[in-house]
Amino acid sequence: MNESHRKMAAEIKKEIQLEIAHVLFIDIVGYSKLSNNDQHAAVEELTRIVRASEQFQRAEAASRLTRIPTGDGMALAFYTSPEAPAQCAVEISRALKEHPRLQLRMGIHSGPVSGVVDVNEGANLAGAGLNIAHRVMDCGDAGHILLSKHVAEDLEGYQRWRPLLHDLGSYEVKHGVRVSVVNLYDDQFGNAKLPQRFETVQKRRTRLRWAAMAATLVALAVVVAGIATFSRYRVRSTLAAPAAPEKSIAVLHQQELQVRASTTRGQLLAPLTRPSPDGLTQPCGPAVKWSSGAAGRCRILTVAANITPQRIHGQPLARLTRPLRESTIQQCGLAAR
Numbered sequence: 001m002n003e004s005h006r007k008m009a010a011e012i013k014k015e016i017q018l019e020i021a022h023v024l025f026i027d028i029v030g031y032s033k034l035s036n037n038d039q040h041a042a043v044e045e046l047t048r049i050v051r052a053s054e055q056f057q058r059a060e061a062a063s064r065l066t067r068i069p070t071g072d073g074m075a076l077a078f079y080t081s082p083e084a085p086a087q088c089a090v091e092i093s094r095a096l097k098e099h100p101r102l103q104l105r106m107g108i109h110s111g112p113v114s115g116v117v118d119v120n121e122g123a124n125l126a127g128a129g130l131n132i133a134h135r136v137m138d139c140g141d142a143g144h145i146l147l148s149k150h151v152a153e154d155l156e157g158y159q160r161w162r163p164l165l166h167d168l169g170s171y172e173v174k175h176g177v178r179v180s181v182v183n184l185y186d187d188q189f190g191n192a193k194l195p196q197r198f199e200t201v202q203k204r205r206t207r208l209r210w211a212a213m214a215a216t217l218v219a220l221a222v223v224v225a226g227i228a229t230f231s232r233y234r235v236r237s238t239l240a241a242p243a244a245p246e247k248s249i250a251v252l253h254q255q256e257l258q259v260r261a262s263t264t265r266g267q268l269l270a271p272l273t274r275p276s277p278d279g280l281t282q283p284c285g286p287a288v289k290w291s292s293g294a295a296g297r298c299r300i301l302t303v304a305a306n307i308t309p310q311r312i313h314g315q316p317l318a319r320l321t322r323p324l325r326e327s328t329i330q331q332c333g334l335a336a337r
Contacts (some may be wrong), residue, residue, distance in 0.1 A: 001278055005248035019127070021066070021077040021113040022151070023133040024085035026050070029103040029142040039072075045102050049095045050074065055088035059296070073104075075133070082110055086161070086184065089145045093189035098142075107137025108184075109148040134172040139181050139198070143191030151181035160220040168198050210238075311315055 028042050050056055059065035059078050067079040078084035089106045096102060111129030116176070118124040132148055140146045147155070155161040166183040173179055184191050 017081065018112060018114055020110060021079055021127075021129045022085045022110045023113070023129050024076045024078070024088055025070075025072040025073070025107045025130075025133040025137045026075070027070075027105050027137055029105055042102060043072075045099060046073070046104070049092055049099065050076070050088075052095065053091040053092060053235050055084050059084060066125060068130075075125070075130060077113060077130070082151050082157065083161075086147065086151070086155060087144075089184070091144070091187050093145060099241055103142040105137055105140040105142055106145045107133050107135070107148075108139065108146070109133035110154065112149050115137055127165065132179065134181055137179070138173065139168075139171050139179070140195050141191065141193070143193075144195060145184040145190045146195070147182045147184055149182060152182035152184075161318050166192075168195065169201075171197060171201065196312050251293075 006179060018145065028046060031039060031042065034042060055078075056065065056076065057078055059076075062080070064079040066079075068075040068077070076085065076088065078088075085108045089108060094105070096104060109132040111127065111132055113125045113127035113129045116124050116126045136146050146168075149167075152165050152167075155165060164184055164186050166185065168181045168183055170178045170180045180197075181198075183192070183195075184190055210235070268301050
C-alpha cells in the first residue's frame with residue numbers, strides 16, 4: 001500500500017474513533033457449503049442488492065456510512081439514526097423475494113465503534129457495537145431480522161415500528177454474555193418463525209418445568225401415602241387394643257369380714273376384699289368364679305378386674321347386674337349398712 005493510502009486510513013481511524021454507530025450485520029446462510037464459484041456469485045449478488053437499497057444510498061451520499069466486508073457477508077455502520085439500519089434491512093429482505101437462492105440473516109445493534117487499521121493497512125471497525133450486532137445475528141436463521149433490545153426500545157418510540165417488533169427474550173452467547181433479542185417482521189419481510197436456538201431453549205425450559213411439576217406431585221403423593229398409612233395403623237391399633245375391663249363389686253356384710261380362700265370346681269378362690277375404715281371397698285383380686293361364703297359372712301360376686309372404690313355410708317346401692325363370660329347375669333343384691 002502506498003503512502004497516500006496509509007494517510008487515508010489514519011484519517012478515517014481518527015474521524016470515527018469512539019463514535020456511536022448503528023450497525024447492520026449481514027450473513028449469507030450456508031456460505032461455507034457453496035463452491036468457490038457459487039460463493040463469489042453469492043457475494044456479488046448480495047452487494048448489488050445492498051447497493052440498491054435507498055437507505056444505503058442516502059447514508060453513502062451523506063458520508064455517514066462505513067462498509068466492512070466479512071467474507072461471507074458484510075457489516076454496514078450507519079451514523080444517522082437507529083431507523084437507518086432497520087429500514088435498510090427491511091428493503092433488503094423485500095428484495096430477496098426476487099432472489100430465492102440467496103438466504104440471508106441480519107442482526108442490528110447500536111453501540112460504540114472505533115476505527116482500526118487492518119493487516120492490509122486499510123480502514124476497519126472494531127468495538128462493542130459491531131460485536132453485539134454479530135452475536136444478535138448469530139441467534140437467527142435464514143430470513144430473520146433480529147434487533148438487540150436496545151435498538152428495539154429506540155424504535156418503539158415510532159408508531160410505525162411498534163407493531164413490527166416481537167420480543168424473543170434473552171439468549172446466552174459467547175463468553176457467558178446474554179443478549180436480549182427482538183424479531184422484526186410482518187407479512188412482507190422478515191421471518192416470523194421462532195429461531196431454532198430460542199426454540200431449543202424454550203423446549204428445555206418446558207422440560208424443566210414439567211420435571212419440577214412431576215417432582216412436586218411425587219413428593220405430594222408420598223406425603224399423602226404416609227398420612228394414609230399412619231391413619232390405617234392408628235385405626236388397627238385402636239381396634240386391636242383390649243377393651244377396658246368391666247367393673248364389678250363384692251358386697252360384704254355389715255361387720256368387717258375377710259373372705260377366706262375356698263375352692264370351687266377345684267379352682268382356688270383368691271381373697272377378694274373387705275371394707276376399709278373409711279367406708280371404701282378395696283380393689284378385688286384376680287377374676288374368679290362366683291361362690292357363697294359361710295352363713296353370716298358375705299356373698300361374693302365374680303370379679304373380672306379391680307373395681308373403683310364405692311362409698312357405702314348408709315346409702316343403698318342400686319341393684320347391679322353384669323354379664324359374665326358365660327353370658328349369664330349375676331345379681332349383686334342390695335348393699336346396705
